[in-house]
Structures are given as structure tokens and as C-alpha cells.
Amino acid sequence: MYKVYGRIQSRASRVIWMLEELGVPYEFVNVGPHDPQVLALNPSGKIPVLVDGDEVICDSSAIMTYLADKHGALTYSAGTVERAAQDSVFYALLDELDGVLWVATRHAFILPEEKRVPQIVETAKWEFDRNLQRLEKRFKGPFLLGDKMTIADILLVHCMSWAKGAGFPLNSDVLNTYGKEMRNRPGYQKLAELAKDT
Incomplete structure (x- = not known):
């Protein structure tokens, strides 16, 4: 299950909306920037942060691209x-x-x-x-x-x-x-x- 760290009133909402569109399970951790939980994952303290198993991905645009490519949805194929x-x-x-x-x-x-x-x-x-x-x-x-x-x-x-x-x-x-x-x-x-x- 994915875990998303961030606030709804931030760029984390992009990731949450995308996960809803994909129909995949996720856990939302409602924390702000520079929260100790965020800093443990992202030294800049910025949100959102996506945790996928042992992998940590930061930046909403990178997260969205990763999820789209991984699930083959909400994107066109690379190289086209x-x-x-x-x-x-x-x-x-x-x-x-x-x-x-x-x-x-x-x-x-x-x-x-x-x-x-x-x-x-x-x-x-x-x-x-x-x-x-x-x-x-x-x-x-x-x-x-x-x-x-x-x-x-x-x-x-x-x-x-x-x-x-x-x-x-x-x-x-x-x-x-x-x-x-x-x-x-x-x-x-x-x-x-x-x-x-x-």
C-alpha cells in the first residue's frame, strides 16, 4: 500500500486525486512541511512524499509521473x-x-x-x-x-x-x-x- 505524507491544502492533493483515479489503496498521513516524519524521509522537509515499500519519492510531479508509468494509466507511453x-x-x-x-x-x-x-x-x-x-x-x-x-x-x-x-x-x-x-x-x-x- 502506498503512503502519502502531506496536507490536503497542498500539492499532496494532486497525488491523492491521482491515487483515487487509479483506484489503488493508500494511506494518507496528514502532516505539514518540515514535520519530523517528513524530514525523516525528505531532508528538504517538503511535501508531498510518497512511500512505496522501501522506496521514497518526493515532489508531486515526480510522484505523478512515477505512478502513471507504473500503473500504465493517466499517461501516454514513453517514446511516443x-x-x-x-x-x-x-x-x-x-x-x-x-x-x-x-x-x-x-x-x-x-x-x-x-x-x-x-x-x-x-x-x-x-x-x-x-x-x-x-x-x-x-x-x-x-x-x-x-x-x-x-x-x-x-x-x-x-x-x-x-x-x-x-x-x-x-x-x-x-x-x-x-x-x-x-x-x-x-x-x-x-x-x-x-x-x-x-
């Missing part, structure tokens, strides 16, 4: 043009949405107060909005890459939910409709139920 397209979108999401959100979050309340630059948050909102509207042009439907749901969908919907909670603009009717449909999936609903209990 479709996988290259998936990787292209996945890495763009990490850079252009996730990275922008993380910079804004750090300057909003994570960094020591004397190190924060509040103006960065407004710049990040502008950049996120621009990048999301560019992404809309790559959307194929019904999923991001077409007929098959992939880890890129989980990443995108998580970033959109994070953005909404942080007051970022979501100026894309196409992607907002898609996001609503994705959040109605049973796997996401299980994640939402877990969030209420933690």
Missing part, C-alpha cells in the same frame, strides 16, 4: 509523440502556472516578512492570466490533450483551484467549464470529502 505532447504541456504548466502561483504564495505569507515584495503578487496575477489564456489555445477537449485524461489534467485543475483560492483571475470560459466538469469526477469528490475531514 503523444507522450512528448503530454510532457510539453505538463512542463509548461509547472513553469507557467504552478511556478507563478508559488512565487506569489511565498511573497504573500511564506517568506520572512522583511524578504517579501508585495508588488510581485500583482505581477504574478497578470502573468498567470496571460499564461492561462495562452493555454486555452492548446486545449483539445474533453480533456486537455484530447480524449484521454492524463496527469496534465490533474496538474491543471489543481493549479486553477489554487488560483481561485488565492484570488487570481481565471479569464477562460473554456477552461472554467472544463475545470468544473473535472471537479465533478468521483476521484476529485473523494479528495473534497477528505479535505472536509482534515
Whole structure:
């Protein structure tokens, strides 16, 4: 059984949603970053952490890729043009949405107060909005890459939910409709139920 360390209100939710989509058993350990249990597994103290038997995997994107490849689901096969397209979108999401959100979050309340630059948050909102509207042009439907749901969908919907909670603009009717449909999936609903209990 997999064991996931993290908080629902973090990137760990991506991993939990994915495990629900895969339909595989897992144990969720509700701990925050730098918790002693996390530090024992990941010297950086960052979450999420996935334990698979004796193996420890850190970073949500690495965990998602590992699980997708291991289970042969939510991904295209390595070495195919479709996988290259998936990787292209996945890495763009990490850079252009996730990275922008993380910079804004750090300057909003994570960094020591004397190190924060509040103006960065407004710049990040502008950049996120621009990048999301560019992404809309790559959307194929019904999923991001077409007929098959992939880890890129989980990443995108998580970033959109994070953005909404942080007051970022979501100026894309196409992607907002898609996001609503994705959040109605049973796997996401299980994640939402877990969030209420933690």
C-alpha cells in the first residue's frame, strides 16, 4: 500500500486525486512541511512524499509521473509523440502556472516578512492570466490533450483551484467549464470529502 505524507491544502492533493483515479489503496498521513516524519524521509522537509515499500519519492510531479508509468494509466507511453505532447504541456504548466502561483504564495505569507515584495503578487496575477489564456489555445477537449485524461489534467485543475483560492483571475470560459466538469469526477469528490475531514 502506498503512503502519502502531506496536507490536503497542498500539492499532496494532486497525488491523492491521482491515487483515487487509479483506484489503488493508500494511506494518507496528514502532516505539514518540515514535520519530523517528513524530514525523516525528505531532508528538504517538503511535501508531498510518497512511500512505496522501501522506496521514497518526493515532489508531486515526480510522484505523478512515477505512478502513471507504473500503473500504465493517466499517461501516454514513453517514446511516443503523444507522450512528448503530454510532457510539453505538463512542463509548461509547472513553469507557467504552478511556478507563478508559488512565487506569489511565498511573497504573500511564506517568506520572512522583511524578504517579501508585495508588488510581485500583482505581477504574478497578470502573468498567470496571460499564461492561462495562452493555454486555452492548446486545449483539445474533453480533456486537455484530447480524449484521454492524463496527469496534465490533474496538474491543471489543481493549479486553477489554487488560483481561485488565492484570488487570481481565471479569464477562460473554456477552461472554467472544463475545470468544473473535472471537479465533478468521483476521484476529485473523494479528495473534497477528505479535505472536509482534515
